[in-house]
Amino acid sequence: xxxxxxxxxxxxxxxxxxxxxxxxxxxxxxxxxxxxxxxxxxxxxxxxxxxxxxxxxxxxxxxxxxxxxxxxxxxxxxxxxxxxxxxxxxxxxxxxxxxxxxxxxxxxxxxxxxxxxxxxxxxxxxxxxxxxxxxxxxxxxxxxxxxxxxxxxxxxxxxxxxxxxxxxxxxxxxxxxxxxxxxxxxxxxxxxxxxxxxxxxxxxxxxxxxxxxxxxxxxxxxxxxxxxxxxxxxxxxxxxxxxxxxxxxxxxxxxxxxxxxxxxxxxxxxxxxxxxxxxxxxxxxxxxxxxxxxxxxxxxxxxxxxxxxxxxxxxxxxxxxxxxxxxxxxxxxxxxxxxxxxxxxxxxxxxxxxxxxxxxxxxxxxxxxxxxxxxxxxxxxxxxxxxxxxxxxxxxxxxxxxxxxxxxxxxxxxxxxxxxxxxxxxxxxxxxxxxxxxxxxxxxxxxxxxxxxxxxxxxxxxxxxxxxxxxxxxxxxxxxxxxxxxxxxxxxxxxxxxxxxxxxxxxxxxxxxxxxxxxxxxxxxxxxxxxxxxxxxxxxxxxxxxxxxxxxxxxxxxxxxxxxxxxxxxxxxxxxxxxxxxxxxxxxxxxxxxxxxxxxxxxxxxxxxxxxxxxxxxxxxxxxxxxxxxxxxxx
Amino acid sequence: xxxxxxxxxxxxxxxxxxxxxxxxxxxxxxxxxxxxxxxxxxxxxxxxxxxxxxxxxxxxxxxxxxxxxxxxxxxxxxxxxxxxxxxxxxxxxxxxxxxxxxxxxxxxxxxxxxxxxxxxxxxxxxxxxxxxxxxxxxxxxxxxxxxxxxxxxxxxxxxxxxxxxxxxxxxxxxxxxxxxxxxxxxxxxxxxxxxxxxxxxxxx
Numbered sequence: 001x002x003x004x005x006x007x008x009x010x011x012x013x014x015x016x017x018x019x020x021x022x023x024x025x026x027x028x029x030x031x032x033x034x035x036x037x038x039x040x041x042x043x044x045x046x047x048x049x050x051x052x053x054x055x056x057x058x059x060x061x062x063x064x065x066x067x068x069x070x071x072x073x074x075x076x077x078x079x080x081x082x083x084x085x086x087x088x089x090x091x092x093x094x095x096x097x098x099x100x101x102x103x104x105x106x107x108x109x110x111x112x113x114x115x116x117x118x119x120x121x122x123x124x125x126x127x128x129x130x131x132x133x134x135x136x137x138x139x140x141x142x143x144x145x146x147x148x149x150x151x152x153x154x155x156x157x158x159x160x161x162x163x164x165x166x167x168x169x170x171x172x173x174x175x176x177x178x179x180x181x182x183x184x185x186x187x188x189x190x191x192x193x194x195x196x197x198x199x200x201x202x203x204x205x206x207x208x209x210x211x212x213x214x215x216x217x218x219x220x221x222x223x224x225x226x227x228x229x230x231x232x233x234x235x236x237x238x239x240x241x242x243x244x245x246x247x248x249x250x251x252x253x254x255x256x257x258x259x260x261x262x263x264x265x266x267x268x269x270x271x272x273x274x275x276x277x278x279x280x281x282x283x284x285x286x287x288x289x290x291x292x293x294x295x296x297x298x299x300x301x302x303x304x305x306x307x308x309x310x311x312x313x314x315x316x317x318x319x320x321x322x323x324x325x326x327x328x329x330x331x332x333x334x335x336x337x338x339x340x341x342x343x344x345x346x347x348x349x350x351x352x353x354x355x356x357x358x359x360x361x362x363x364x365x366x367x368x369x370x371x372x373x374x375x376x377x378x379x380x381x382x383x384x385x386x387x388x389x390x391x392x393x394x395x396x397x398x399x400x401x402x403x404x405x406x407x408x409x410x411x412x413x414x415x416x417x418x419x420x421x422x423x424x425x426x427x428x429x430x431x432x433x434x435x436x437x438x439x440x441x442x443x444x445x446x447x448x449x450x451x452x453x454x455x456x457x458x459x460x461x462x463x464x465x466x467x468x469x470x471x472x473x474x475x476x477x478x479x480x481x482x483x484x485x486x487x488x489x490x491x492x493x494x495x496x497x498x499x500x501x502x503x504x505x506x507x508x509x510x511x512x513x514x515x516x517x518x519x520x521x522x523x524x525x526x527x528x529x530x531x532x533x534x535x536x537x538x539x540x541x542x543x544x545x546x547x548x549x550x551x552x553x554x555x556x557x558x559x560x561x562x563x564x565x566x567x568x569x570x571x572x573x574x575x576x577x578x579x580x581x582x583x584x585x586x587x588x589x590x591x592x593x594x595x596x597x598x599x600x601x602x603x604x605x606x607x608x609x610x611x612x613x614x615x616x617x618x619x620x621x622x623x624x625x626x627x628x629x630x631x632x633x634x635x
Numbered sequence: 636x637x638x639x640x641x642x643x644x645x646x647x648x649x650x651x652x653x654x655x656x657x658x659x660x661x662x663x664x665x666x667x668x669x670x671x672x673x674x675x676x677x678x679x680x681x682x683x684x685x686x687x688x689x690x691x692x693x694x695x696x697x698x699x700x701x702x703x704x705x706x707x708x709x710x711x712x713x714x715x716x717x718x719x720x721x722x723x724x725x726x727x728x729x730x731x732x733x734x735x736x737x738x739x740x741x742x743x744x745x746x747x748x749x750x751x752x753x754x755x756x757x758x759x760x761x762x763x764x765x766x767x768x769x770x771x772x773x774x775x776x777x778x779x780x781x782x783x784x785x786x787x788x789x790x791x792x793x794x795x796x797x798x799x800x801x802x803x804x805x806x807x808x809x810x811x812x813x814x815x816x817x818x819x820x821x822x823x824x825x826x827x828x829x830x831x832x833x834x835x836x837x838x839x
Contacts, residue, residue, distance in 0.1 A: 012673075148699060175676060175703060179702035180675045181663075253703065355707035363766060366765065373745060374745075594747075
């Protein structure tokens with residue numbers, strides 16, 4: 001978001017930065033969130049503006065707390081924003097469903113909740129479609145279809161929120177949040193509102209029934225605004241042979257598909273920006289001009305079902321509707337121009353080939369021979385590689401059939417094809433601990449599996465703590481390993497309550513993991529995963545104990561973060577070729593899998609890739625033949 | 636520069652951590668300043684952790700296109716790693732595509748774990764040549780290391796892209812962005828890296 005100050009400067013922004021900028025221009029004063037791809041850059045961008053514009057910006061411990069913090073600001077008459085990924089919305093929903101019933105009170109504040117979906121699950125465990133949840137929570141829902149629409153839409157969302165005293169949800173998605181383009185920016189308002197609370201009345205969703213009725217009335221009032229909104233646009237002939245109804249990423253994909261197939265004279269495109277309450281009348285009006293409709297959208301048939309409902313309400317069922325129901329567009333994965341082209345080609349009986357047969361054949365020949373996949377792995381110097389190495393050794397040495405549950409963070413890469421495969425069960429944030437607490441109760445049913453839960457430091461604060469308390473309270477037999485790398489690393493090194501720094505980089509209270517866990521009655525130990533031997537020993541000791549919940553904190557700073565701070569390598573690492581057993585051993589490359597340790601194709605001996613070696617020196621301990629030497633770099 | 640398709644679709648690809656996002660921003664800004672409608676699509680997050688990454692550019696004189704490039708519609712591929720050139724060609728290549736490839740291989744983790752074998756570099760080059768209208772191969776990492784650090788590989792490749800005359804950008808356009816991005820002494824080094832790459836493709 002930090003572009004040159006002069007007005008002629010090009011503001012080439014990420015979608016998420018454009019969302020942050022729009023909120024700033026709309027007069028947002030409080031912003032909160034929990035990092036999660038593809039949403040993290042929204043709060044991050046605002047945190048960089050906090051000082052200059054006198055904002056409160058925070059990384060909250062989880063998304064529910066984030067929406068509560070934003071809600072508080074709105075109750076006090078300010079404008080606020082909470083941002084999260086799709087999975088985070090599920091966490092926040094308990095509060096948000098209640099907030100829909102009460103509204104934001106009479107303080108005059110406005111609140112926008114930005115949710116970023118991840119169709120195709122590029123960086124997620126699922127590709128759940130948040131549009132249903134907006135409807136479920138009865139929150140007005142807007143969705144931009146390109147970066148250039150973000151600014152106006154965000155500002156309108158704040159205005160609507162204040163007018164109707166309800167929070168408004170704005171949906172983004174990977175292809176918007178992580179697209180970038182030159183964006184027009186305007187002035188950030190200088191005037192600030194003062195926070196004040198109305199103590200003369202009580203706000204509560206109880207008794208629910210009248211609140212629900214009032215909420216439905218509010219939605220009914222918003223509907224005509226949505227029907228008339230300029231964020232719904234039609235482009236195409238007066239009476240199209242086929243009407244495309246689309247939203248979000250479906251809009252640019254539809255336009256380009258129509259262009260590629262030269263169908264501009266036959267196809268019209270109705271883009272919906274106001275998703276819920278759904279603009280039924282608008283859709284009915286355009287449906288009357290055609291006999292055939294194709295719905296182009298990502299993941300679930302949300303627009304499609306509402307289109308069908310709208311047509312049924314107006315007795316227009318005779319139209320042919322193509323989309324997910326008809327099988328023309330898959331109901332999984334992200335929408336692409338190719339998918340839209342394929343659907344259009346099928347409907348119009350056209351032959352669409354993206355490239356020539358000759359090229360396709362040459363490509364297939366070469367790709368079959370040469371192309372291999374590039375799996376995800378931990379960075380050179382990553383503490384997690386050593387942590388899982390130690391865990392594997394401890395589990396093998398113990399000899400029993402140990403069951404390890406995992407969690408969400410960089411360490412999740414353990415379950416990928418080239419991970420260590422130690423994690424046997426993986427679900428949502430904090431679920432590793434909750435599941436382990438459950439497995440730890442199964443001894444009375446003759447389960448002979450010792451249980452270990454692994455989570456990262458940020459995840460621990462987000463959702464593992466209640467599960468750990470549950471384990472202690474209900475006397476579950478489990479070990480909790482916390483991989484403490486001093487950041488929310490996977491999403492871009494955001495600080496968390498254990499780091500001692502807040503979102504704006506200022507020092508703050510540091511929650512001490514050891515003290516916290518000890519105070520709960522856990523047996524607590526700390527080890528450095530780069531001290532492999534000691535870490536293995538500690539895990540083995542904990543596996544032998546069964547009296548309490550045991551917490552092992554494996555502490556070492558994320559290598560990318562360390563490199564940013566220290567800017568030098570700790571060691572110069574060298575291979576002593578005469579000692580390296582090459583193919584006969586392969587422990588450091590084949591088993592440990594540090595990307596900086598590769599085997600020479602001819603000699604089989606290991607070479608250090610200087611361009612990527614972090615100089616962490618842990619391979620010195622891994623090599624069984626002392627063939628790796630390390631020399632400390634003088635600072 | 637010759638007549639170009641509209642939209643012109645450019646890929647910057649490589650392995651997470653090679654700096655494709657930085658040069659994407661430089662190119663995006665420079666093209667926007669010249670009045671082009673530019674949209675760049677990226678994925679990041681878990682993809683950074685040793686995985687294949689790319690930025691896809693839609694460059695147009697007429698309007699903003701969506702960030703997703705359709706299959707077989709790539710016009711230019713700048714690749715920081717040779718296997719990644721082939722990966723992008725697989726999805727987006729056509730008989731019209733121009734490729735610029737840094738020859739420094741980065742082994743996927745599956746090669747280390749011996750799940751797969753990295754293809755022979757000569758065969759890979761031949762395949763890229765066969766599947767491109769024209770193809771440039773550079774030892775950009777070595778050039779960057781000669782200048783002081785492998786970290787400038789991306790800037791060497793950016794210079795090569797400008798030298799190949801496949802984008803409507805001049806050396807001055809991009810130098811301005813490099814100067815604005817890198818403060819102080821880093822600026823000079825990066826300008827040298829830029830020039831180094833430029834000479835490789837311009838002189839041929």
